[in-house]
Amino acid sequence: MAHEHEHEHEFILEIPEFEHLSYEVEEGIALVTLRRPEALNALSQDLLRELAEVAEVIHQDPEVRVVIFTGEGKAFAAGADLKEIAALKDPFMAREYALLGQQVFAEIAALPLPTIAAINGYALGGGLELALACDLRVASREAKLGLPEVGLGLIPGFGGTQRLPRLIGRGRALDLIFTGRHVSAEEALSLGLVNRVGEDALEEAKKLAQKIMKNAPIALALAKESVVRGEGLDLAEALEIEADLFGYASATEDMKEGVRAFLEKRAANFKGE
Numbered sequence: 515m516a517h518e519h520e521h522e523h524e525f526i527l528e529i530p531e532f533e534h535l536s537y538e539v540e541e542g543i544a545l546v547t548l549r550r551p552e553a554l555n556a557l558s559q560d561l562l563r564e565l566a567e568v569a570e571v572i573h574q575d576p577e578v579r580v581v582i583f584t585g586e587g588k589a590f591a592a593g594a595d596l597k598e599i600a601a602l603k604d605p606f607m608a609r610e611y612a613l614l615g616q617q618v619f620a621e622i623a624a625l626p627l628p629t630i631a632a633i634n635g636y637a638l639g640g641g642l643e644l645a646l647a648c649d650l651r652v653a654s655r656e657a658k659l660g661l662p663e664v665g666l667g668l669i670p671g672f673g674g675t676q677r678l679p680r681l682i683g684r685g686r687a688l689d690l691i692f693t694g695r696h697v698s699a700e701e702a703l704s705l706g707l708v709n710r711v712g713e714d715a716l717e718e719a720k721k722l723a724q725k726i727m728k729n730a731p732i733a734l735a736l737a738k739e740s741v742v743r744g745e746g747l748d749l750a751e752a753l754e755i756e757a758d759l760f761g762y763a764s765a766t767e768d769m770k771e772g773v774r775a776f777l778e779k780r781a782a783n784f785k786g787e
């Protein structure tokens with residue numbers, strides 16, 4: 515009976531049926547896998563909408579501590595769906611299309627927990643822009659990254675002209691944007707475009723997630739918030755935000771536990787409180 519009673523108060527998360535991606539949570543790691551391998555996981559509007567839905571699910575899922583995005587087959591994602599781009603009738607429709615991708619990726623970028631793109635193959639155009647909306651990028655050795663849009667008479671439209679220069683600097687970003695060339699995983703590492711390269715992107719991303727998950731969850735969220743909110747501000751304003759968020763972090767139970775554990779020379783047992 516006691517068990518049934520507990521059950522009444524259990525939070526039931528409704529997970530929608532996804533057609534073009536899968537979502538699973540294992541030991542605190544949410545894995546979002548793009549599943550249109552026949553089109554190299556090209557980002558159709560339906561897939562973009564499902565990414566927005568999955569971001570909403572992640573927001574509400576208390577089990578999730580770190581999110582990994584990856585792709586089924588030989589690509590992470592080979593860009594926006596070129597069949598849909600070919601069907602755009604006028605500049606207004608094309609603008610709406612860019613805004614859809616931007617909004618979805620903004621929702622992913624705003625998730626209040628660490629996100630990792632496990633780049634298992636091609637990450638081109640919109641596919642690279644999805645990876646850029648994540649906090650960290652891990653690539654397999656055979657991955658190829660690039661923004662080939664100018665070769666199609668287009669420009670990157672899902673955040674690439676803004677997030678790439680912020681990440682790797684204007685000169686390096688314009689090299690990639692002007693040439694549209696495919697960059698190897700090794701070069702991407704030296705450019706700072708990816709954080710790590712390994713045999714298997716997903717395994718490497720999971721290892722990274724486990725390292726991150728040793729730390730206090732609220733501190734991770736506040737550290738991300740400080741970096742993200744500070745980006746568009748001048749240094750003095752951004753430092754004020756940092757000090758405020760440092761204040762919040764100091765008020766958590768986990769902060770007391772972290773400091774106590776250090777003084778007692780043991781591993782901390784964080785509860786996310």
Ligand SMILES: C/C=C/C(=O)SCCNC(=O)CCNC(=O)[C@H](O)C(C)(C)COP(=O)(O)OP(=O)(O)OC[C@H]1O[C@@H](n2cnc3c(N)ncnc32)[C@H](O)[C@@H]1OP(=O)(O)O
Pocket residue numbers: 552553554556592593594595596597612615636638639640641662663666668669670671672
């Ligand atoms: C705002 C954002 C804008 C953008 O993102 S614009 C798009 C930017 N992306 C690109 O330009 C990349 C396009 N794709 C390619 O260049 C090539 O693919 C690759 C180099 C990645 C791989 O080449 P290979 O190994 O020869 O494969 P394959 O036969 O070209 O592709 C397998 C199937 O996947 C479809 N596909 C690939 N990329 C896209 C895409 N971006 N949109 C729609 N379909 C795509 C193909 O057409 C084909 O399909 P089928 O087997 O039916 O011929």
